[in-house]
Amino acid sequence: MRLYIETMDTVLVDYEPDGRVKLDGEDWSTPTLQERRAILHAAQTDIERLQDLVLALDPDTTN
DSSP, rough: OOOEGGGEEEEEEOOTTSEEEEEEEEOOOOOOHHHHHHHHHHHHHHHHHHHHHHHHHOOTTTO
């Protein structure tokens, strides 16, 4: 997984179900509340962009 987090100017490269994340070039860590919010915002934005892409490429797809 690679998720660019603009507000942190970093890339999330992996995560664990317990909430720990691995950012590019860093060790595993538990994100702060502010970091969690930034990660969630970046993820939601990417989900919306991907949904738009799917609709553009396959307009017969229903949500």
